[in-house]
Amino acid sequence: MDALRPSVMMSQLPFPYPKEGEFTRFREARMHLDCLERWEDRVHFSRACYDLAQVGTRGITRLRLMEGGDWLIHPYFCRRQKTFFVVMQLADWPIHRRYPWGTWPEELIHDTWQDFEGEAGVTLKRVIAEVLHRAPDLKALEEIQREVARRFVVDGCYQVARDLRNDERYPFLTALSEDEQHILDEYLALRLARGRAHSVELLLVSWMRFSATIGSTRCIPEEFAEYLYRRDALEEAVQELPSPLAKKLETVLSEADEQYRSATIDDGGRTFNKSGLVDADWWWRRRPTSGPLSDMIDKRLRHQEAPEEQE
Known part of the structure; x- marks a missing residue:
């Protein structure tokens, strides 16, 4: 050769x-x-x-x-x-x-x-x-990469929303009319423009799943906080979506909230150091009563508060 x-x-x-x-x-x-x-x-x-x-x-x-x-x-x-x-x-x-x-x-x-x-x-x-x-040049290549990555995330968000609307496990989503789906697509575009990458559909389903399994979940406290931030986003959606759709969302959300309440206790925000924040929403002031996540929170709180007790 x-x-x-x-x-x-x-x-x-x-x-x-x-x-x-x-x-x-x-x-x-x-x-x-x-x-x-x-x-x-x-x-x-x-x-x-x-x-x-x-x-x-x-x-x-x-x-x-x-x-x-x-x-x-x-x-x-x-x-x-x-x-x-x-x-x-x-x-x-x-x-x-x-x-x-x-x-x-x-x-x-x-x-x-x-x-x-x-x-x-x-x-x-x-x-x-x-x-x-x-x-x-490299600057132009990196700009192309950022735009492609952004488009990849955006397309993925819309695909997840469409998949959940066709999932028979979530009748509220499968029952959405074409007009309601269009409203949610427009709202997702607004969220993406704000730098937030989750659709209402995903936020709702993740909160429903978490509320139903909080007593057995093995997520860590940081993941627990992520679910609470998602609950914040759902509250924002209820306030910003048109009334008929917002009412439907609020009804489904209240069922998940009730599951969350029944599996948690009010700790005054101690878990996430929000006890001093008067405007902290009620879900931030609660923690699981039992289970792996509860045990992990107890262990972390004991570690955080031990120096104060010694002083």
């Missing part, structure tokens, strides 16, 4: 075929780019690799930073090297290039493969130019 000729090591690609598949013999092969140009199954094989690169080997959709008609870019963390990379995958060529994140776009600009005179080099040069147009 000529070391000076650019080549692709197939074992470094997301291999798309099972052990007994039609391209098994290429699994450990090394193929030069000029040979790939003449390979009649190149596009078919490359497209399969490309599709697999989009979902990853575990079937989880990758967080794609950028994509064109025949290429995509995604982030990758190499555990062995403890380094973040930007990975570029071509659709019609089995080319999988990694560039260190921290020095972007230096290695991309100086990628010698784009100097290859064949069709692969021409394609790679074009793709590199398109990528650099979108992310000419």
Whole structure:
């Protein structure tokens, strides 16, 4: 093999075929780019690799930073090297290039493969130019990453809300009219604009589950506080949603609240040091009467108050 000729090591690609598949013999092969140009199954094989690169080997959709008609870019963390990379995958060529994140776009600009005179080099040069147009420096790349991550969170929030509306375990949500669903979608958009990433549907279901299991839950006090913050958010929703929908929400919420009351006692806010806050809502002033969480709270309070007793 000529070391000076650019080549692709197939074992470094997301291999798309099972052990007994039609391209098994290429699994450990090394193929030069000029040979790939003449390979009649190149596009078919490359497209399969490309599709697999989009979902990853575990079937989880990758967080794609950028994509064109025949290429995509995604982030990758190499555990062995403890380094973040930007990975570029071509659709019609089995080319999988990694560039260190921290020095972007230096290695991309100086990628010698784009100097290859064949069709692969021409394609790679074009793709590199398109990528650099979108992310000419590290600041631009990081901005793209933030926007993609934000969109990933936003899409996930709406998907969770839709899934819960179709969950027969929660008849209040499955009974929502189209108009009410639209109102909740608009309210989720408002919450996201405020930097809050949970829908009313998720907040309500999580509070219902917690209230029903507070006597047996093994969550830690910090997680307990997170549920109480979610109850705060539900109270805010009751105040801000239109009256008919807010009334329905309040009815379901009151049932969960009653379960919470029956499994807790008033401790004056001692658990979370809210006893001095006159406006602390009643759920912050209660704690479980028994169970693993109650035991953990007792242990933590004894530890926190021991120095005061000694003084």
